[in-house]
Structure formats: C-alpha cells, structure tokens
Amino acid sequence: MSAPNHSTVSYDVFVIIGIPGLKELHVWISIPFCLMYLVAVLGNDLLICVVAVECSLHEPMYVFLSMLAFWDLVLSTSMVPKALSIFWLDNVDISFGGCVIQLFFMHFAFVMEPGILLAMAFHRYMAICYPLRYTTILSHGVTGKIGGVVVFRSFATIFPIVFLVKCLPFCQTNIIAHTFCEHMGLAKLACADITINIWYGISVPLLSVMLDMVTIVISYGLILRAVFRLSSHNAQMKVLSTCGAHVCVILMFYLPGIFTVIAQRFSPKIPKHVHILLANLYVLVPPMMNPIIYGVKTKRICEQVTLVFSPKVKCC
Incomplete structure (x- = not known):
C-alpha cells in the first residue's frame, strides 16, 4: 500500500482549545489572568510614562528599565487577549x-528580556566597579547602541523561526492544545520532518537566554567582589540595596522558566494542563511583578510615582 499523500491538504485556520481538561473552569481561570494582565498593563505603562516625562530619569538604567517594561507589555499582550477571548467567548479559531x-512576538519578547537584563547588569557593573569613568563610557549614544544591539540580536535570533514554520505542511490536525501559539507546539502538528525546528528550538534558549544568564551571574560576581572590598559597611549596604531590585527581577524571569523546563523534562507524569498553566503564569507573572518591584525598591521611581497619586507621600 502506498503512503498517504498529504500534499493536497493544508490548514489555513487553527483551533486553540485553551487548557485541556479544564474547559468548565475557563471562566474562573480567566479572572486571575485578567487581573494580572491589567496590573501588568497599568504598571508598565505608568513606569514608561514616568521615565519618559521625568528628565532626571533620562539615564541609562532607567532607559533600559523602560525598554524592559515595553517588552513586558509585548510579551503579555501577545498572549493574554487571545486567551481571554477563548475563555470568555469561545473564540478558538486563529488564522495561520x-x-x-503571535509566536514571533512572544519568542521575540522572550529573547529580548534577558538581553535587556544583561544590559542592566552591565550598567550596574560599570557604575559600581568604574564609578569615575561610568558617565563617560555609558553616554546616551552608547546606551542607544546597546539597546539597538539587543533588539537586532533578538530579531535575528527569532526571525528564522517564521521561515521554519511557514515551510511546514500542516495536514494531520489543526487543533492546538494550548492557550497560545508557540514554535514547537505548532511544529509538532506538521506532517513533515521537524528536526531543524527541534534543534533550533533548543539552540535559541541555550545560546541566547542561558548565555545571558551566565554573563549576568559573572557580572554580579564581579560586582560583589567590588562591594566587599569597600571599607565602609554603610557603603556596602547602600550599593547592595541599589542592586536589589535588579536581582529580584532577574530571579523573577529565570526561576519560573527553569522550574517550567525542569517540570517538563523530568516530570513527564505531570498533567498537560499543569504545564500549560505554568507556561501562562510564566508569561504573566514577570510582566506584572517587574514594575511593582522597581516601584518599591527604586527610590527615584517610587518618588515620581507617588507624586502622581499623592504629593504628600514620601518614599523610604
């Protein structure tokens, strides 16, 4: 018997079914999703506006912070509105x-964020280890070039995925058991060899996200070495407190991702809906928490935000 010919079938519309096995709970699940998304949008919009309006915040650290807030918005907005339309309206169809x-912007934002965190770590390293040369080295022009390199690197890393996916024939099923489209989830539906997709999907997090993490760890190792060489205990605590917000945001980005990968690789018995919920929380929690962390731990951000709502309130 000859092999079936799939070349005559192609899907132009896919069906995103949401969270398998929990369809009856979609409305209830949508409530925390919606609340977290609203907090993320309001918090990051406020952070971007404060940095843009306040001239005293036009410094490299706050420029990178506003970039992080923008890509937090891109990451969450690329997923949540469609997920809510599935939960509330049963709007499960999406064109190819x-x-x-959707998958391009999600992966683009995912690769952008560690690049921005690395740029912020480099800023902290220069400010603490080379304070006399800091303003000369990290000028506005250099800051803009660093931001441009981060954007270009992320684009160049993710754009090939578009071609890899577009070249695949889809003729087995058009049902995506998830709340959003992502590279490997879509590639696994293809009736063709996806070896290139698999290897590219592995190499991207290893060569970009994880490499950024290693470089960030090295940067903070050098920062800690410089801090503990300071003679004054008060100076040490002051420097460490200025790095606190950045360290919290780094942990907020990497720890959920590492936990998700470990759960997927080493706990195959975990139900699929748990993996999907973890993936959604990974997209939602960091964008929601980042502006809160910076608002609380960064005095200058806190002061400008409180001036908007209550001029009489003073930050610690």
Whole structure:
C-alpha cells in the first residue's frame, strides 16, 4: 500500500482549545489572568510614562528599565487577549498568519528580556566597579547602541523561526492544545520532518537566554567582589540595596522558566494542563511583578510615582 499523500491538504485556520481538561473552569481561570494582565498593563505603562516625562530619569538604567517594561507589555499582550477571548467567548479559531505573528512576538519578547537584563547588569557593573569613568563610557549614544544591539540580536535570533514554520505542511490536525501559539507546539502538528525546528528550538534558549544568564551571574560576581572590598559597611549596604531590585527581577524571569523546563523534562507524569498553566503564569507573572518591584525598591521611581497619586507621600 502506498503512503498517504498529504500534499493536497493544508490548514489555513487553527483551533486553540485553551487548557485541556479544564474547559468548565475557563471562566474562573480567566479572572486571575485578567487581573494580572491589567496590573501588568497599568504598571508598565505608568513606569514608561514616568521615565519618559521625568528628565532626571533620562539615564541609562532607567532607559533600559523602560525598554524592559515595553517588552513586558509585548510579551503579555501577545498572549493574554487571545486567551481571554477563548475563555470568555469561545473564540478558538486563529488564522495561520495570526498564529505565526503571535509566536514571533512572544519568542521575540522572550529573547529580548534577558538581553535587556544583561544590559542592566552591565550598567550596574560599570557604575559600581568604574564609578569615575561610568558617565563617560555609558553616554546616551552608547546606551542607544546597546539597546539597538539587543533588539537586532533578538530579531535575528527569532526571525528564522517564521521561515521554519511557514515551510511546514500542516495536514494531520489543526487543533492546538494550548492557550497560545508557540514554535514547537505548532511544529509538532506538521506532517513533515521537524528536526531543524527541534534543534533550533533548543539552540535559541541555550545560546541566547542561558548565555545571558551566565554573563549576568559573572557580572554580579564581579560586582560583589567590588562591594566587599569597600571599607565602609554603610557603603556596602547602600550599593547592595541599589542592586536589589535588579536581582529580584532577574530571579523573577529565570526561576519560573527553569522550574517550567525542569517540570517538563523530568516530570513527564505531570498533567498537560499543569504545564500549560505554568507556561501562562510564566508569561504573566514577570510582566506584572517587574514594575511593582522597581516601584518599591527604586527610590527615584517610587518618588515620581507617588507624586502622581499623592504629593504628600514620601518614599523610604
């Protein structure tokens, strides 16, 4: 018997079913999703506006912070509105083009964030280890070039995924058991060899996200070495407190991702809906928490935000 010919079948519309096995709870699940998304949008929008309006915050650290807030918005907005439309309206259809656009921006933002965190770690390293040369080295022009390199690197890393996905024939099923489109989830539906997709999907987090993490750890190792060489205990505590917000945000980005990968690789018996919920929380929690962490731990941000709502309130 000859092999079936799949070349005559192609899907232009895919069905995103949401969280398998929990369809009856979609409305209840949508409530925390919606609340977290609203907090993320309001918090990051406020952070971007404060940095843009306040001239005293036009410094490299706050420029990078506003970039992080913007890509937090891109990351969460690329997923949550569609997920809420599935939960509330049962709007499960998505075009192939829409699916590719969604996965592109999600992966783009995912690779952008560690790049921005690395740029912020480099800023902290220069400010603490080379304080006399800091303003000369990290000028506005250099800051803009660093931001441009981060954006270009992320784009160049993720854009090939669009071609890898568009070249695949889809003729087995058009049902995506998830709340959003992502590269490997879509590639696994193809009736073709996806070896290149698998290897590219592995190499991207290893060569970009994890490499950034290693470089960030090295940067903070050098920062700690410089801090503990300071003679004054008060100076040590002051420097460490200025790094506190950045360290919290780094942990907020990497720890959920590492936990998700470990759960997927080493706990195959965990139900699929648990993996999907973890993936959604990974997209939602960091964008929601980042502006809160910086608002609380960064005095200058806190002061400007409180001036908007209550001029009489003073930050610690």
